[in-house]
Amino acid sequence: MAETWQLVIFWLLAVIIIGSAIRVVTTGNLVHAALYLVGTLMGAAALYLLLLAEFIAWVQVLVYVGAIVVLMLFGLMLTRAPIGKGEFDNNQRPLAGVVALAVFVVSSAILVDAFEGKEINLSTAADPSVEALGEAIFSTYVLPFEVVSVLLLAALVGAIVLARKD
Amino acid sequence: MPVTYILVLSALLFSIGVYGVLARANAVLILLSIELMLNSVNINLVAFSAMLQESGIPGQVFALFVITVAAAEVGIGLAIVILIFRNRSSVDVDEMSLMKW
Numbered sequence: 001m002a003e004t005w006q007l008v009i010f011w012l013l014a015v016i017i018i019g020s021a022i023r024v025v026t027t028g029n030l031v032h033a034a035l036y037l038v039g040t041l042m043g044a045a046a047l048y049l050l051l052l053a054e055f056i057a058w059v060q061v062l063v064y065v066g067a068i069v070v071l072m073l074f075g076l077m078l079t080r081a082p083i084g085k086g087e088f089d090n091n092q093r094p095l096a097g098v099v100a101l102a103v104f105v106v107s108s109a110i111l112v113d114a115f116e117g118k119e120i121n122l123s124t125a126a127d128p129s130v131e132a133l134g135e136a137i138f139s140t141y142v143l144p145f146e147v148v149s150v151l152l153l154a155a156l157v158g159a160i161v162l163a164r165k166d
Numbered sequence: 167m168p169v170t171y172i173l174v175l176s177a178l179l180f181s182i183g184v185y186g187v188l189a190r191a192n193a194v195l196i197l198l199s200i201e202l203m204l205n206s207v208n209i210n211l212v213a214f215s216a217m218l219q220e221s222g223i224p225g226q227v228f229a230l231f232v233i234t235v236a237a238a239e240v241g242i243g244l245a246i247v248i249l250i251f252r253n254r255s256s257v258d259v260d261e262m263s264l265m266k267w
Contacts, residue, residue, distance in 0.1 A: 010167060014171075021179055024199070025186035025195075033198055040202065044208065047172075047209060048209075051212050059230060063234075064233070064236075068236065071244060075197075075248065079247060089190060090190070090259075092188060096189035100184045103181045119168060120167045121219075133227065145231075151235065152237070152238055155239075156241070
């Protein structure tokens with residue numbers, strides 16, 4: 001019974017994620033593209049909640065929806081791109097469709113071939129708590145964590161140097 | 167729940183991102199499509215983390231790292247796009263042929 005509900009919620013989220021992702025890459029309105037991206041990101045966050053990754057889900061909401069999408073909207077406004085209807089596609093759309101289809105067929109065929117029959121058992125899964133996640137970050141993965149901090153600092157300095165007027 | 171459902175979902179999301187990068191001409195929209203691709207990777211990592219149960223914590227750690235790198239990438243990417251707009255009054259990537267030989 002619980003399994004059925006998990007599948008129902010999964011299909012619902014899949015429709016939301018893929019539907020808004022397709023609108024992101026096809027819509028002719030710049031602001032709508034950013035807002036449809038929010039749909040995809042929130043759907044992914046709900047999927048993380050379904051998969052018991054609650055900390056990742058809230059980080060997704062805070063960082064992606066709260067910061068990255070707002071930054072994108074600022075970028076759209078600052079580049080004074082024609083807000084509203086317009087043509088933002090180049091002339092290689094059919095070729096892009098073929099390449100994307102090939103990527104999808106090959107990667108999904110490989111993934112299905114490799115993980116056929118493997119199940120995610122959400123009912124018996126021990127809730128991977130935030131405590132265990134924090135312990136992993138600050139013991140096994142402390143070096144990558146520090147490197148990521150330096151990367152963020154470098155990105156901060158780089159963005160200021162690039163964007164300021166001299 | 168079969169793990170292949172989620173893997174195929176993320177493969178579909180990734181290929182939509184590939185289509186967006188190839189078919190869009192506006193630089194900010196290309197950055198949006200890159201976000202779609204990074205998100206599909208995150209969905210994969212979290213799905214494997216749930217599949218492996220107690221030993222799946224590294225999957226979530228790496229998903230966090232991917233989110234951080236995505237944030238850094240967007241900051242730098244938008245700074246570059248704004249700089250190009252200031253110099254050339256356009257963010258159309260088809261017109262950015264200055265470094266083409």
